[in-house]
Amino acid sequence: MIAVEILAVAAAQAVGCPANFASYDVAYIGDKQFQIEAEFQNPQTEFGFWYQPTAERPEGQSESIHDLTAQDSQGRDIDIAYVGYGEWKTSQDATRIRYTLLVDHDEIEWPHGADEVGHPFGDGYYFSGTAFFIAPSKNRPPCTVDVQFHGPENWTLTAPWAVEELHGKANSFGDLQDNGFAIGPFEAVTQNVGALSITSVFDPRLAKDVRPFVSNVLDDLLPAYADYFNGKPAADYSTFHFGYSSSDGSAFERSFTLQYEWPLNMTERPMWAHVLGHETMHLWTGVIQRADHEIEWFSEGFTDYLTVKHLYREGYLDDEGLRQQIAGFVSRHQLGKRMSQGVSLRDAGQNKGQNWFLIYGSGALIALILDADLSTAEPGSFDAVMAALYADSAEPYDFDRLMAFFDERSDGRASEIFNAVDGGLRPGGVNALLAPAGIGIAGRMETTYVSFEKNCRKKRGCVPDFLAKPKRRK
Numbered sequence: 001m002i003a004v005e006i007l008a009v010a011a012a013q014a015v016g017c018p019a020n021f022a023s024y025d026v027a028y029i030g031d032k033q034f035q036i037e038a039e040f041q042n043p044q045t046e047f048g049f050w051y052q053p054t055a056e057r058p059e060g061q062s063e064s065i066h067d068l069t070a071q072d073s074q075g076r077d078i079d080i081a082y083v084g085y086g087e088w089k090t091s092q093d094a095t096r097i098r099y100t101l102l103v104d105h106d107e108i109e110w111p112h113g114a115d116e117v118g119h120p121f122g123d124g125y126y127f128s129g130t131a132f133f134i135a136p137s138k139n140r141p142p143c144t145v146d147v148q149f150h151g152p153e154n155w156t157l158t159a160p161w162a163v164e165e166l167h168g169k170a171n172s173f174g175d176l177q178d179n180g181f182a183i184g185p186f187e188a189v190t191q192n193v194g195a196l197s198i199t200s201v202f203d204p205r206l207a208k209d210v211r212p213f214v215s216n217v218l219d220d221l222l223p224a225y226a227d228y229f230n231g232k233p234a235a236d237y238s239t240f241h242f243g244y245s246s247s248d249g250s251a252f253e254r255s256f257t258l259q260y261e262w263p264l265n266m267t268e269r270p271m272w273a274h275v276l277g278h279e280t281m282h283l284w285t286g287v288i289q290r291a292d293h294e295i296e297w298f299s300e301g302f303t304d305y306l307t308v309k310h311l312y313r314e315g316y317l318d319d320e321g322l323r324q325q326i327a328g329f330v331s332r333h334q335l336g337k338r339m340s341q342g343v344s345l346r347d348a349g350q351n352k353g354q355n356w357f358l359i360y361g362s363g364a365l366i367a368l369i370l371d372a373d374l375s376t377a378e379p380g381s382f383d384a385v386m387a388a389l390y391a392d393s394a395e396p397y398d399f400d401r402l403m404a405f406f407d408e409r410s411d412g413r414a415s416e417i418f419n420a421v422d423g424g425l426r427p428g429g430v431n432a433l434l435a436p437a438g439i440g441i442a443g444r445m446e447t448t449y450v451s452f453e454k455n456c457r458k459k460r461g462c463v464p465d466f467l468a469k470p471k472r473r474k
């Protein structure tokens with residue numbers, strides 16, 4: 001998994017976009033080869049896509065590109081040369097490029113998984129757009145990009161773009177490249193909650209054990225999220241699921257991909273639910289737009305905390321599983337402080353990969369402590385704050401605006417908790433903050449013990465109410 005999760009989606013078509021701004025014509029010509037021809041209204045000299053070098057493929061995904069040519073507006077051939085890092089340059093403005101993509105990606109192991117590159121499954125293909133579509137590197141206004149595929153009659157196209165048969169309309173080059181798509185003899189499954197539509201494609205090998213599980217999780221979580229935030233985002237979203245040598249997940253702008261260890265390891269089921277829950281939670285938390293990277297701890301940490309809270313409420317985690325997840329927040333925070341020494345939470349988002357533990361662990365811990373604090377004083381109050389934040393999401397949030405929002409509704413507690421976690425909390429310090437809410441914490445650097453029984457007089461079911469019961473909104 002790598003940090004491809006994106007700032008909220010800007011879908012609006014900019015005024016002044018020319019008709020036929022950009023179009024791709026993609027033909028499957030057999031033998032694992034696609035022939036791609038792209039035409040651009042605003043001619044360019046620099047083109048590229050994602051660069052992910054490996055030991056076997058020092059030039060990454062670009063090694064699967066063959067016979068690349070470019071033409072000017074008069075149709076004359078012009079020089080185009082690879083300049084490294086997944087980038088090509090033409091000698092003068094190019095209106096058209098043409099290339100063959102050989103689907104040989106599955107011959108090697110990719111550092112972040114096949115889900116970030118491409119993979120054949122079930123007689124068809126999955127790709128991430130950044131490994132398939134070479135696009136202008138600069139000057140990318142948010143204008144519609146058309147893609148027409150040609151392939152065998154029984155092939156379907158699944159992508160978050162506006163899709164009609166084998167034609168797709170992406171909102172922009174970003175939308176084209178920063179998403180997954182599947183093309184092949186697939187039968188997609190669509191689940192709707194209001195204006196939110198999630199379309200999923202499965203590897204046939206996953207039909208028996210994974211597909212029904214994924215459908216059930218989404219059937220349970222999507223309405224629960226909509227209820228929790230008192231609203232539903234309008235979006236077309238796609239998910240892709242295939243078997244692979246190892247499990248992984250990747251999130252793109254309007255899609256995510258899960259690869260499942262094959263043969264299936266059913267012990268991973270709670271993890272599948274967690275990844276599904278986390279990625280779909282982003283559909284709601286992503287509506288709360290970020291102005292910059294200073295609230296990455298919120299985007300990831302609150303998303304993960306709220307996912308765990310809902311997985312427990314919907315029965316995908318039992319008490320023991322919930323304790324493990326809370327222990328994970330505390331342990332990740334400890335590891336994050338050690339591995340990202342001297343990095344503040346506000347700065348950590350500048351390098352998400354490097355500060356992963358700090359961002360996810362500390363962010364989730366802030367959410368948990370704030371929920372415990374507010375909801376112990378007034379049941380349901382943290383949940384109401386989250387719904388209010390979702391409702392008030394029209395303008396992007398920077399750090400100051402977000403903290404002001406929380407502080408106003410928590411009498412300044414949010415800043416106090418943020419500062420305490422940002423400064424670093426040992427397990428004893430976390431315990432002091434959570435014990436009043438009925439959660440006992442103990443531990444060392446990498447090990448955390450969580451108890452719900454400390455102040456609990458019940459015979460069973462000692463999970464604090466703020467985690468256990470959905471609150472009725474007033």
Ligand SMILES: [Zn+2]
Pocket residue numbers: 005278282299300303
């Ligand atoms: Zn995330």
